[in-house]
Amino acid sequence: MYGLEKVRELLEQGVGLDEISVRLQLSRRWCRRLARRLGYCDTPEPPEGHVSVPKAAKLFGMSEQRLSGVVQVGEIPCVRKGRTRFVRPSDIERWMESHKHKARVRIKRLLPNHSKPSR
DSSP states (O other): OOHHHHHHHHTTOOOHHHHHHHHHHHOOOHHHHHHHHOOOOOOOOOOOOOOEEEHHHHHHHHHHHHHHHHTTTTOOOEEETTEEEOOHHHHHHHHHHHHHHHHHHHHHHHTTOOOOOOO
């Protein structure tokens, strides 16, 4: 098994990850992880006015899995660069606003005699 130093040496020579994978008999996924650890694979820059899905999830206080799922099914438009998806915060706000009413209706249907708790 080759270490980080051998991978670093090949990356500095300009050898691509696929070639490193073949030469060192490592999986492509493992080579990507090593290259990322060495600082050779950066997340692409977002288009203007967009943020990455993980960053957007933190901004809006929702789970990354939930937001990724909504983006994946196309309810929120996204721009892809490689494997990274970028969304506009305004699109997320619009989606959240459109789903507020649906949640209220669902609660009323489930709890028709529900009133505010007394203090």
